[in-house]
Amino acid sequence: MGIVEIRNLTFKYANSDKPSLYDINLSINKGEFFLITGPTGCGKTTLCKCLNGLIPNSYHGDFSGEVIVDGLSTKEHPVYELAQHVGLVFQDPENELFCTSVEKEIAFGPENLGLPRDEIRKRVEEAMAMVGISHLRERSPYELSGGEQQKVAIAAILAMKPKILVLDEPTSNLDSLSAYSILNLLLNLKKEYEMTIILVEHRLEIVAKMVDRCAIMNEGRIIAIGDPREVLYSDIVESIGIGIPKIVKLAKRLKLSSRPLSSSELANILKVKK
Amino acid sequence: MKIFEFEYKCETSIIHKLDPRAKLVYVILFTVLTIYFTNPLILLLIFLSSVPMAILGKIVRKWLISIKSSLFFIIFIFLFNFIGIFWTTGKIIDTIIISIAMTIRFISLISIFSIFFLSTSPEDLMQSMIKLKIPYEYVLTFNMAIRFVPTLAREAQTIIDAQRSRGLEFEKGNIFQKVKKYIPILIPLIISSLRRAEVIADAMESRAFGASKTRSFLYTLTMSKKDFIFISICIITFTIFLFLRMFSYIQ
Ligand SMILES: Nc1ncnc2c1ncn2[C@@H]1O[C@H](COP(=O)(O)OP(=O)(O)OP(=O)(O)O)[C@@H](O)[C@H]1O
Ligand SMILES: [Mg+2]
Numbered sequence: 242m243g244i245v246e247i248r249n250l251t252f253k254y255a256n257s258d259k260p261s262l263y264d265i266n267l268s269i270n271k272g273e274f275f276l277i278t279g280p281t282g283c284g285k286t287t288l289c290k291c292l293n294g295l296i297p298n299s300y301h302g303d304f305s306g307e308v309i310v311d312g313l314s315t316k317e318h319p320v321y322e323l324a325q326h327v328g329l330v331f332q333d334p335e336n337e338l339f340c341t342s343v344e345k346e347i348a349f350g351p352e353n354l355g356l357p358r359d360e361i362r363k364r365v366e367e368a369m370a371m372v373g374i375s376h377l378r379e380r381s382p383y384e385l386s387g388g389e390q391q392k393v394a395i396a397a398i399l400a401m402k403p404k405i406l407v408l409d410e411p412t413s414n415l416d417s418l419s420a421y422s423i424l425n426l427l428l429n430l431k432k433e434y435e436m437t438i439i440l441v442e443h444r445l446e447i448v449a450k451m452v453d454r455c456a457i458m459n460e461g462r463i464i465a466i467g468d469p470r471e472v473l474y475s476d477i478v479e480s481i482g483i484g485i486p487k488i489v490k491l492a493k494r495l496k497l498s499s500r501p502l503s504s505s506e507l508a509n510i511l512k513v514k515k
Numbered sequence: 516m517k518i519f520e521f522e523y524k525c526e527t528s529i530i531h532k533l534d535p536r537a538k539l540v541y542v543i544l545f546t547v548l549t550i551y552f553t554n555p556l557i558l559l560l561i562f563l564s565s566v567p568m569a570i571l572g573k574i575v576r577k578w579l580i581s582i583k584s585s586l587f588f589i590i591f592i593f594l595f596n597f598i599g600i601f602w603t604t605g606k607i608i609d610t611i612i613i614s615i616a617m618t619i620r621f622i623s624l625i626s627i628f629s630i631f632f633l634s635t636s637p638e639d640l641m642q643s644m645i646k647l648k649i650p651y652e653y654v655l656t657f658n659m660a661i662r663f664v665p666t667l668a669r670e671a672q673t674i675i676d677a678q679r680s681r682g683l684e685f686e687k688g689n690i691f692q693k694v695k696k697y698i699p700i701l702i703p704l705i706i707s708s709l710r711r712a713e714v715i716a717d718a719m720e721s722r723a724f725g726a727s728k729t730r731s732f733l734y735t736l737t738m739s740k741k742d743f744i745f746i747s748i749c750i751i752t753f754t755i756f757l758f759l760r761m762f763s764y765i766q
Contacts, residue, residue: 295717321726329721336711337718339662341638348733355727362733383665401723 243268244405244437245292250306252287252296261287263461265306271404274431275439276448276469279458280481285441286332288458289409291315292439294323311404321353328398330408334390338382343374343393346382350401368400371434372426388419392426399430405437406430412444424448446486449473450502457481470500529741530572530634535643537742541568542631544753549623555616557759562623564752565630574633581629582622593618637661642736651730659715670707674700 247267253260261284269275277285290296294315297304308315311326331337340346347368351361369375372392377385382393391411398406408427412420424444428451430436442448449455449469456466459481465472472478473489488507492500501507530538548561569578596614604610637658644654678699679685685696 290717293721295720299717299720320720321723324721324723324726331714331718331721333714335666336714339659339715341636345638345733350722352731352733353723353726355729355731358731358733361731365733397722 244271244311245269245439246307246309247291248307248309250291250308251303252291252305253303254287255301255303257302260303261461262291265463267456267463267466269437269439271437272431272435273437273454274428274452275437276445276452276455277439277441277458278443278445278455283458284461285458286409287461289329289407289439289441292405292407293327293329294318294320295329324350324403325354325401326403327405327407328401328403330391330394330398330406330411332410332413334382334387334394334414337394337397338390341381342379343369343382343385343396344378346393347397347400350397354401364400364402368396371399371430372396386419387415388422391415391419391423395423395426403436405439407439409441410443411440412442417444417447420444421447424451427451445473446488446503449486450506469502473502474500528571528573528634530568530574530630531636532741533634533745534736534738534742535635535639536646536736537738537745538631538635539643540746541749542627544749545627546624548753548756549620549627552620552756552760553613553616555612555619557756558616558619558623560759561756562619562626565623565626568630568634569626572630572634574630577633578626578629581633582625585621585625589618589621592621639736642732642734645732646736663711666711667704667708671700671704674703 245268247265250262250265251260252262265288277288279285287296290300291308292310292315294308294310296302297316298320304316310323313323313326315323338346340349344365347365348361351364356364366375369378372395374389374392374396377389377393382390385393395406395408395411406427412423415423424442424447427438427440431438440448440452452469454467455469455472456463457472457478458464464481465475465477473485474493478485486502488501488504492507497510499510501510545561545565549558552558552561569575572578593614596617597610600613601607601610641654641658644657645651675685683696683699685693688696
């Protein structure tokens with residue numbers, strides 16, 4: 242059994258007339274780096290909220306099926322308990338940060354758990370070291386750059402010590418350099434700390450070659466799942482019009498037999514051909 | 516168009532580092548003094564005693580702004596007292612002296628309170644509220660309200676600019692027409708704030724808000740030596756002022 246198990250999940254928001262998620266089945270293994278992508282409105286954010294129990298605990302609607310994370314069914318456990326197993330990082334860090342210093346921001350979660358002060362201190366230090374922001378500890382979160390803010394938001398979640406990290410478009414408000422830095426950080430969290438990472442992301446160009454598996458969603462359903470080389474080169478992906486990496490398009494045009502995901506891979510293939 | 520200039524900047528002066536409770540002692544003692552005295556010279560001394568606080572706190576510029584922005588009230592208080600007292604007593608010298616005293620009293624109060632608020636971070640204020648046993652939910656609400664003022668102001672600005680680029684003219688018309696023109700700003704602002712509130716609530720819940728009845732804190736306020744020194748200075752000054760009054764009686 243995977244660390245995340247989703248079985249026949251269908252969810253309709255109370256004030257909506259059709260389900261936002263239809264019959265989702267998904268199993269994610271421990272230590273996997275899993276990518277979810279798809280056109281806007283396809284239900285990615287809704288799926289993220291199902292993963293940490295905000296749905297069905299805090300949102301009204303018709304929920305059927307089951308989501309089991311780290312052995313806990315989200316129907317039977319409150320969000321604050323699930324938060325210690327699955328961390329959710331949101332799209333816009335501005336709304337996630339509300340304390341006056343980076344350090345206090347990261348301490349907010351452990352403080353809510355009522356942990357002793359030494360333990361909070363230890364967790365804050367660890368979380369800052371994991372994302373490399375120890376030098377920002379006394380700064381006010383609002384005067385940081387977007388990329389730094391997102392790192393603070395990630396550290397604030399890591400301080401809860403979750404095994405699974407879910408990120409909903411963490412780079413959508415960032416320039417490509419900061420985005421690259423965030424995505425590399427995630428790869429490092431997976432490699433060094435063996436975290437399970439579920440990432441919703443549009444920057445396939447950067448991220449496709451980092452991940453172990455990817456799923457494509459459309460209109461509330463998962464329409465393709467598997468190795469990114471299989472999925473991104475499949476015809477179904479082309480038909481729904483998500484931003485396929487240019488490299489993939491180019492490789493398809495060139496009718497290459499191999500399937501590069503980045504420009505350097507493509508360059509290597511072409512060099513060999515010459 | 517600038518709506519607010521209300522963003523607490525993390526400064527590190529001696530005054531900022533004082534415990535808010537120590538500063539509260541200052542506020543209370545000196546407020547009592549300004550209300551107790553009627554002699555304009557002593558009131559002026561009280562006002563002058565707050566100047567070093569502003570200088571040490573490196574907040575002179577903002578402190579001046581808050582005094583300047585109450586200029587309207589200052590003039591109003593002076594005129595109101597002047598007319599009122601002259602009407603009842605008819606003595607021009609007394610009237611001038613008392614009116615001046617009242618005005619200085621008001622300026623001193625503004626000075627004392629603005630020093631407190633300009634040198635105390637919302638976070639510190641929050642911590643002292645917790646120490647005063649106010650429930651954490653209320654304290655957090657207070658904190659959020661302050662935290663999101665600049666965000667809201669920025670959002671209002673964006674909406675104003677958007678409506679203006681669609682041809683809405685805010686400057687034209689009488690006062691009622693002007694008020695009416697702010698409705699197309701207020702409604703989008705309220706809607707976006709409600710949305711934001713939902714996102715913030717989700718984010719807080721995802722960080723285990725409400726998990727434990729006994730929340731702990733990384734930092735709590737503790738009175739240190741400098742706070743006690745500060746309180747002592749305040750008490751000493753307070754007593755000196757009281758003696759000043761006795762002294763003036765003896766004369
Ligand atoms: N709180 C809500 N109440 C009602 N309907 C909602 C709510 N949130 C989302 N929806 C609907 O659910 C569907 C999926 O939305 P969701 O936000 O999950 O999409 P998404 O894939 O994250 O899109 P995007 O790429 O724009 O972030 C949409 O049709 C949306 O209108
Ligand atoms: Mg979304």
